[in-house]
Amino acid sequence: MGKRTIIPFGPQHPVLPEPVHLDLVLEDEIVVAAIPQIGFVHRGLEKLVEKRDYNQFMYVAERICGICSFGHSLGYAQTIEALMDVEIPKRAEYLRVIWHELSRIHSHLLWLGLVADGFGYESLFMHTWRLRERVLDIFEKTTGGRVIFSACTVGGVVHDIENSELSGIVAVLDGLASEYAELSGAFLKDTSVNNRLVGVGVLTKEQAYDLSAVGPFGRASGLPYDIRSIGYGGYADLANFVPVTSPAGDSYARCEVRVKEVLASIEIIKELVAKIPAGEIAVAVKGAPAAGSQVVSRLEQPRGEAFYYAKGNGTKFLDRFRVRTPTSINIPGMVTALAGCQLADVPMIVLTIDPCISCTER
């Protein structure tokens, strides 16, 4: 046994902008254990439910994360709607899913860019983010915001998207898909990329199951879990939804799952655009959540399953609101995947769970 050294990693690291700290226990260049620590950016916004009524808290909820902002507003809206027994119009459900899937595309493109940047492939990074920009333009055109949309309200959505504009979105996505096909070739077939990803940071299916890995991280280990398949909201009307999985469990598989999920999201959007019914986009919601009412709801964010809990007290203010984001549940899996890797691969492996520490700490 070689001499053991402990190397601190983060919370500030050139490759990883996320404020996570790891104590890496090394034997020579091999990581034998990693001890994670978070808590550097705690914002305490769950406590704010006591000061902002349930409508105002929508704008706080969507600020939980800058990348899945729409997902969090959707998750919050779903939770409050379940708490108050509100049924929203079909068109609103479809629009929500369309924005949510667009968010997934932009989130995965962002991640692919970051990962390319992580292994030093600058031009790939630039091209990926260039494509992502088109999705952000769709957001700005349809909601007025590039990052924070404020497009969801309790009871529906704020903005309608005209059917002609929806076909415009499909045209943009078709254009994006053809360029994306060239890009994904670089991610999946390029030797220099494969050298950094194949066989790195393996998490087996059993480990992923035991540690409850969620999202693309779990699906890359062969776990076919995707909350979208329980068919909430507009997902219920999809003809056929099959989670994208890959059996290998290494960094390459995680990259592959995300690359394919972008295409799957484009297909979902196309299908929903073809099926979207006409009609109202919101219902008026009056009153307040009943005292003692509690609800748990789940949602598939780009990073995996997010979990929401809310408790009403008869007033417009909630008693309690709680979010569990996908990153917090993926940290044990990440630590397991790190054991046995080379020191130089650590930032890469941490990146492959697509960590979002800031939303983990809310």
Place this chain on the structure above:
Amino acid sequence: MGSFKLGRMTMRSLLGKPATAMYPVVPPVYFERTKGHVENDIETCILCSICEKKCPSQAIVVDKPAKSWTIDPFRCVQCNACVIACPKQCLTMVNTYTAPATSKSTLTVTKAEAAS
């Protein structure tokens, strides 16, 4: 093989027009819905304070005796809640951003009758 494809893409970028706008020579394009800043048509406003109550970031202060409406653009998060809630539809989300500033300031509009 993948690299070669990317090489083609990069060549296209080098020879084609730039992917980004040449700001500030080319002015930025805002979409109709772009959330820039909130403006109030004070003559229509009835100073009912609904916008003040709805605002999640307490950016608006309505002063009924002084007949004035004040917004702190540095607190405003462009959420549109006030615009949706206003019963007189006198608030608009304008699609241009406010000018950058070196110090924080608020913006007050007062009804003409009160000012005279």
